[in-house]
Amino acid sequence: MSFPWANEYKPNHPFMQWMDEKLPIPRLVYNAVGAGYPVPRNLNYFWNFGFLALICLTIQIVTGIVMAMHYAANTAVAFDTIEQTVRDVNWGWAMRYAHANGASAFFVVIYIHIFRGLYYGSYKAPREMVWLLGVVIFLLMMATAFMGYVLPWGQMSFWGAKVITGLFGAIPFVGEPLQQWLLGGFAPDNAALNRFFSLHYLLPFVIVGVVVLHIWALHIPGSSNPTGVEVKSESDTVPFYPYFIAKDGWAVGAFALLFSIAVFYFPNALGHPDNYIPANPMSTPAHIVPEWYFWPFYAILRAFTQDFFIIPAKLMGVLAMFGAILVWFFLPWLDRSPVRSSNYRPAYKKFFWFGLIPTMAVLFYCGGAPAEEPYVMLSQLAALYYFAHFLIVLPVVSAIEKPLPLPYSITESVLGHDEGSHLRPAHGATEAVHPETAPGHTA
Amino acid sequence: MARILSILVGLFFTVALAWSFGLGFYTWATEPAAETAEHEFHRHPKEVHFASDGAFGKFDKQQLQRGFQVYKEVCSACHSLSHVAFRDLEQLGYSEGQVKAIAAGFQVPGTDQTTGEANSRPGMPTDYFPKPFANDIAARAANNNAVPPDLSLMTKARHDGPAYVYSLLTGYQAQPAELLKKFPDAKTPSGLHYNPYFANLNLAMAPPLTGEGQVEYGAGNPRPTVDQMAKDVSAFLIWTAEPKLEKRKQTGLAVCLFLLFATVLGYMSYRNIWAGKKH
Numbered sequence: 001m002s003f004p005w006a007n008e009y010k011p012n013h014p015f016m017q018w019m020d021e022k023l024p025i026p027r028l029v030y031n032a033v034g035a036g037y038p039v040p041r042n043l044n045y046f047w048n049f050g051f052l053a054l055i056c057l058t059i060q061i062v063t064g065i066v067m068a069m070h071y072a073a074n075t076a077v078a079f080d081t082i083e084q085t086v087r088d089v090n091w092g093w094a095m096r097y098a099h100a101n102g103a104s105a106f107f108v109v110i111y112i113h114i115f116r117g118l119y120y121g122s123y124k125a126p127r128e129m130v131w132l133l134g135v136v137i138f139l140l141m142m143a144t145a146f147m148g149y150v151l152p153w154g155q156m157s158f159w160g161a162k163v164i165t166g167l168f169g170a171i172p173f174v175g176e177p178l179q180q181w182l183l184g185g186f187a188p189d190n191a192a193l194n195r196f197f198s199l200h201y202l203l204p205f206v207i208v209g210v211v212v213l214h215i216w217a218l219h220i221p222g223s224s225n226p227t228g229v230e231v232k233s234e235s236d237t238v239p240f241y242p243y244f245i246a247k248d249g250w251a252v253g254a255f256a257l258l259f260s261i262a263v264f265y266f267p268n269a270l271g272h273p274d275n276y277i278p279a280n281p282m283s284t285p286a287h288i289v290p291e292w293y294f295w296p297f298y299a300i301l302r303a304f305t306q307d308f309f310i311i312p313a314k315l316m317g318v319l320a321m322f323g324a325i326l327v328w329f330f331l332p333w334l335d336r337s338p339v340r341s342s343n344y345r346p347a348y349k350k351f352f353w354f355g356l357i358p359t360m361a362v363l364f365y366c367g368g369a370p371a372e373e374p375y376v377m378l379s380q381l382a383a384l385y386y387f388a389h390f391l392i393v394l395p396v397v398s399a400i401e402k403p404l405p406l407p408y409s410i411t412e413s414v415l416g417h418d419e420g421s422h423l424r425p426a427h428g429a430t431e432a433v434h435p436e437t438a439p440g441h442t443a
Numbered sequence: 444m445a446r447i448l449s450i451l452v453g454l455f456f457t458v459a460l461a462w463s464f465g466l467g468f469y470t471w472a473t474e475p476a477a478e479t480a481e482h483e484f485h486r487h488p489k490e491v492h493f494a495s496d497g498a499f500g501k502f503d504k505q506q507l508q509r510g511f512q513v514y515k516e517v518c519s520a521c522h523s524l525s526h527v528a529f530r531d532l533e534q535l536g537y538s539e540g541q542v543k544a545i546a547a548g549f550q551v552p553g554t555d556q557t558t559g560e561a562n563s564r565p566g567m568p569t570d571y572f573p574k575p576f577a578n579d580i581a582a583r584a585a586n587n588n589a590v591p592p593d594l595s596l597m598t599k600a601r602h603d604g605p606a607y608v609y610s611l612l613t614g615y616q617a618q619p620a621e622l623l624k625k626f627p628d629a630k631t632p633s634g635l636h637y638n639p640y641f642a643n644l645n646l647a648m649a650p651p652l653t654g655e656g657q658v659e660y661g662a663g664n665p666r667p668t669v670d671q672m673a674k675d676v677s678a679f680l681i682w683t684a685e686p687k688l689e690k691r692k693q694t695g696l697a698v699c700l701f702l703l704f705a706t707v708l709g710y711m712s713y714r715n716i717w718a719g720k721k722h
């Protein structure tokens with residue numbers, strides 16, 4: 001679907017006309033990322049991160065496929081094959097560093113992308129499906145990154161795998177058999193390494209599939225925007241090509257520059273030195289920590305230090321760690337405020353900036369710190385707010401908060417006036433989050 | 444309904460966390476954490492600089508050769524260097540002939556060509572540095588029950604690796620009297636050696652660099668003091684851990700300059716396309 005004023009694809013060249021009849025891929029591209037896709041004119045730079053995520057996914061797949069050509073998933077040689085790739089394969093070092101830092105870059109981009117969605121209420125109707133698919137992508141990314149980190153079979157690979165798969169052991173009754181079944185043994189070993197490699201190669205393509213659905217679902221209502229007011233007329237939008245191709249294009253340049261500085265000048269800054277030591281099941285590292293992008297959830301896992309009634313602390317931690325992400329699935333229904341953008345939600349905006357963001361910062365910090373005081377107490381307080389934020393604050397605030405008046409339209413917010421604004425609804429300036437009421441909408 | 448359920452689930456997690464926090468806080472407030480000798484006496488690596496540092500850093504080949512000499516004459520008695528092949532030494536400025544001679548000076552595992560039995564033969568440039576011990580058990584037996592780690596990746600396998608190696612080699616000292624006074628149980632066990640740069644303060648490796656002139660540097664080189672030898676071998680281990688370091692930094696410069704140019708062009712075309720379009 002698109003807006004009625006979207007440009008229509010008109011092939012000129014006979015070949016393109018022929019193609020359009022047989023397999024209209026050019027038409028698809030034109031309507032998806034070309035002049036045929038109208039986009040709100042007022043998107044800010046936070047809306048560039050979806051495109052950047054696509055770039056990251058591509059970098060990971062390309063560098064990963066090249067690395068796989070030189071890698072052997074066997075505990076006896078895995079570590080050495082990575083070193084040989086780095087030392088003896090032409091540009092092997094560049095592939096390895098780009099892939100390892102590419103994972104970090106991907107998560108930086110995705111965290112910004114997700115928190116953009118949280119701040120601007122992009123998860124609300126009519127974009128719930130976009131959001132739900134996004135959470136699925138995030139879970140798949142975490143699984144992929146976790147298994148990828150095991151492949152070099154260094155100390156952190158092994159011990160990280162051992163700790164994380166050990167979490168399954170916390171599940172009552174079925175936990176231990178499940179853990180052994182997942183690993184193909186009692187501890188991570190060759191069987192586990194092989195299946196992790198197999199899945200690490202598979203899941204990125206599953207992600208590609210879900211990304212296609214994500215963008216498809218987004219293109220039905222079209223992008224939201226910083227005001228959260230739905231598109232009403234042609235003057236609210238500009239065609240994706242050339243406007244957003246140009247904007248995404250230069251953002252990709254800036255991203256690639258920052259990424260290259262990391263890859264070429266600080267390639268090991270985000271890695272753990274212990275992973276340059278080959279895996280040794282007989283020697284436990286002093287501090288077992290996952291990669292930085294897991295830290296908030298690792299902090300939540302470790303925050304549960306006491307049994308809670310009949311529930312053992314470890315099980316509580318596992319429930320909370322998964323729960324911390326699963327709660328995102330319910331946001332579209334927990335947040336009943338008719339206003340999307342936090343710019344017009346004075347109360348929620350405060351909880352976002354002074355509650356959620358500092359909480360995430362503390363969780364990030366404590367997840368990477370040793371399990372000692374004061375880090376444990378800090379993560380307990382932060383985790384407490386994390387759950388309270390999504391499960392208590394958000395539903396309650398959205399019910400009682402009085403939002404600020406919204407602009408009539410995107411055009412009005414940009415230009416200060418809109419010819420159509422006499423159509424403004426009589427009472428109040430808030431519009432419902434239901435798309436049917438938006439005049440520009442056709443299904 | 445959804446909201447009530449959500450608040451109940453929220454309370455479940457927050458109350459459990461408050462419970463964990465409360466008990467943790469009580470323990471923390473009433474039972475001060477035990478102090479440990481490691482915590483109080485462990486030191487971060489010293490500040491030290493290498494030619495390969497920085498965005499434009501390059502290896503000082505003369506220094507790498509000296510460092511290699513230290514590795515060969517001192518460290519290689521106990522430590523392997525298994526990711527490095529003799530052919531790689533050409534990158535330190537040795538000629539093909541010199542590399543051949545160096546390789547031939549090492550005995551590597553081989554096979555007797557008539558009987559098929561295992562034996563040893565002189566190394567060739569394609570061989571990797573041989574391991575000093577047949578296996579970990581032999582290594583332990585010879586080293587007070589500790590296995591000397593492989594050194595190829597050492598400077599990347601520790602925080603602040605190059606400075607760490609340098610500090611460790613120059614950091615041996617007598618155990619401080621205050622430490623013994625405060626933690627009488629932490630006395631360095633016999634067979635171990637006190638070194639504040641080592642994570643648990645006591646290390647199985649005896650001080651390997653013992654005095655000036657232990658290794659003889661050729662004419663035109665600095666005096667082989669312990670400090671100098673430690674620096675040189677650390678520099679050498681930067682190279683063994685990251686032989687592509689120079690190429691990486693040079694490539695990075697070209698890539699970043701190109702991207703800077705491309706990004707500026709991209710930004711200008713963005714401004715151009717959006718000119719007159721308020722947003």
Ligand code: HEM
Nearest residue numbers: 047048049050051053054117122131134135137138223224
């Ligand atoms: C491989 C990972 C992902 C890719 C390639 C991707 C791609 C995109 C793209 C291209 C857009 C449109 C441009 C933009 O708004 O930035 C978008 C929008 C969106 N994405 Fe993602 N995404 C990914 C992951 C996620 C995740 C993990 C979430 C949330 C958990 C998410 C939630 C959203 C939402 C809500 C929108 C609509 C934003 C709006 O219109 O206001 N995405 N995504």
